[in-house]
Amino acid sequence: MSSLNLDAEALYADLLSGVRGLMQADSVLVGIWSGGAWLAERLQRDLNRPGEHGVISSALHRDDFGSRGLTAGADHTRLPFDVSGKPIVLIDDVLYTGRTIRAVINELYDFGRPASVTLAVLVDRGGRELPISAAVSAARITLPKDQRLSLAKDEAGRFSFDIKEGS
Amino acid sequence: MQRNPQLNAHGELIHLLSIEGLPRPVLHHILDTAGTFLSVNDREVKKVPLLRGKSVFNLFFENSTRTRTTFEIAAKRLSADVINLDIARSSAAKGESLLDTIANLSAMHADMFVVRHSESGAPYLIAQHCAPHVHVVNAGDGRHAHPTQGLLDMYTIRHYKQDFTKLTVAIVGDIVHSRVARSDIHALTTLGVPEIRAVGPKTLVPGDLKEMGVRVCHDMKEGIRDADVIIMLRLQNERMSGAMLPSAAEFFKNYGLTPEKLALAKPDAIVMHPGPINRGVEIASDVADGTQSVILPQVTFGIAVRMAVMSIIAGNNA
Numbered sequence: 001m002s003s004l005n006l007d008a009e010a011l012y013a014d015l016l017s018g019v020r021g022l023m024q025a026d027s028v029l030v031g032i033w034s035g036g037a038w039l040a041e042r043l044q045r046d047l048n049r050p051g052e053h054g055v056i057s058s059a060l061h062r063d064d065f066g067s068r069g070l071t072a073g074a075d076h077t078r079l080p081f082d083v084s085g086k087p088i089v090l091i092d093d094v095l096y097t098g099r100t101i102r103a104v105i106n107e108l109y110d111f112g113r114p115a116s117v118t119l120a121v122l123v124d125r126g127g128r129e130l131p132i133s134a135a136v137s138a139a140r141i142t143l144p145k146d147q148r149l150s151l152a153k154d155e156a157g158r159f160s161f162d163i164k165e166g167s
Numbered sequence: 168m169q170r171n172p173q174l175n176a177h178g179e180l181i182h183l184l185s186i187e188g189l190p191r192p193v194l195h196h197i198l199d200t201a202g203t204f205l206s207v208n209d210r211e212v213k214k215v216p217l218l219r220g221k222s223v224f225n226l227f228f229e230n231s232t233r234t235r236t237t238f239e240i241a242a243k244r245l246s247a248d249v250i251n252l253d254i255a256r257s258s259a260a261k262g263e264s265l266l267d268t269i270a271n272l273s274a275m276h277a278d279m280f281v282v283r284h285s286e287s288g289a290p291y292l293i294a295q296h297c298a299p300h301v302h303v304v305n306a307g308d309g310r311h312a313h314p315t316q317g318l319l320d321m322y323t324i325r326h327y328k329q330d331f332t333k334l335t336v337a338i339v340g341d342i343v344h345s346r347v348a349r350s351d352i353h354a355l356t357t358l359g360v361p362e363i364r365a366v367g368p369k370t371l372v373p374g375d376l377k378e379m380g381v382r383v384c385h386d387m388k389e390g391i392r393d394a395d396v397i398i399m400l401r402l403q404n405e406r407m408s409g410a411m412l413p414s415a416a417e418f419f420k421n422y423g424l425t426p427e428k429l430a431l432a433k434p435d436a437i438v439m440h441p442g443p444i445n446r447g448v449e450i451a452s453d454v455a456d457g458t459q460s461v462i463l464p465q466v467t468f469g470i471a472v473r474m475a476v477m478s479i480i481a482g483n484n485a
Contacts, residue, residue, distance in 0.1 A: 061216060069479065070479055
């Protein structure tokens with residue numbers, strides 16, 4: 001089912017202008033694998049930032065490792081710059097419990113000490129379980145717990161949302 | 168049908184006892200995960216918290232330096248507490264049975280046992296008798312299996328050759344005593360290598376290999392001709408009983424890997440060895456230290472592969 005009225009492309013335009021306001025001269029974009037990484041790639045281009053965006057994975061710091069185990073190894077972190085001393089702008093598609101963000105911040109610190117870390121997301125769906133908030137969120141919605149919301153990308157690179165039942 | 172004791176009801180790996188019987192996707196998952204861990208070496212903090220608060224017991228009933236050390240490094244990089252037991256000098260020497268040793272260590276809240284034993288099957292016995300939350304890794308049992316060595320060999324081959332399905336792999340030397348050879352053969356077969364050759368004298372190459380789809384060659388030149396990968400095995404002097412070989416020098420003359428013999432393989436062939444190497448017995452120094460040798464990268468990859476195995480089994484429940 002996809003009855004929810006969420007236009008991912010329209011929201012992306014809002015995200016772009018929000019992230020533009022967050023960027024300092026030496027800021028770097030780091031997208032959370034996988035949806036956030038797509039967004040960061042496009043933001044990097046649309047904001048005319050030099051170099052490549054970073055990609056970060058929560059896999060090695062997840063708090064549900066004991067019950068879910070290790071998922072596929074293909075999503076590893078790639079940070080093509082030194083994070084030490086840099087203002088980091090984390091990008092994700094959906095902000096929910098905040099657990100992924102916690103894991104990703106730990107992952108980031110394995111590479112050095114950033115000057116600051118801020119977060120920009122396409123959708124904040126509420127339901128936070130940790131004291132984490134986004135500096136920019138293009139939409140705020142409320143979804144039932146048993147629905148999973150994630151970003152999808154078609155062959156032309158256009159974004160849309162996927163909603164699945166069951167966690 | 169009895170389930171493979173290494174897999175849970177969902178087909179997920181809970182122990183690593185042997186490569187035999189593991190499906191190809193499980194092997195690929197381990198190799199892919201090892202790739203992730205290899206990059207941990209490039210970080211400022213070379214440690215991840217996946218096994219934080221877990222206790223890993225290294226139980227080496229048989230000597231080993233490289234394997235024990237790389238397991239210890241791998242467990243520490245995963246943030247586990249590592250306890251090394253020198254079993255040869257402790258309880259077993261006082262007559263305690265294997266299962267009593269395990270029961271006592273389990274009472275000390277062990278979460279994982281890494282086991283090396285001279286008896287084939289010892290890790291299976293432990294896996295069958297430990298609590299459901301405890302995981303077992305076979306670090307070499309008798310002549311039976313050495314699965315993490317087999318997996319790190321596969322990681323090395325994939326790193327240099329990418330595709331398994333077009334390769335000719337020659338395993339050379341003391342195959343009859345080699346658990347590494349057995350694990351390699353099972354892994355290569357599962358991963359789709361079309362030609363696997365076992366090369367060595369009749370006394371050191373077992374007859375049952377043909378049934379495993381392996382081509383047996385008693386002539387070294389025939390065995391390594393046009394090979395993409397050459398895996399040299401150590402001549403296991405300490406296991407040698409009776410007159411299986413005339414002498415080490417005679418063995419080197421016929422089966423030692425020299426630059427002249429290596430020239431028969433493909434120009435981009437890689438040379439592997441599980442170590443420790445006996446220079447001038449199974450491999451010439453010129454080859455061991457040469458440009459085609461990947462013996463030291465194997466050791467580095469071994470840490471990442473052992474991290475992958477330990478983190479995968481620790482994350483799956485029985």
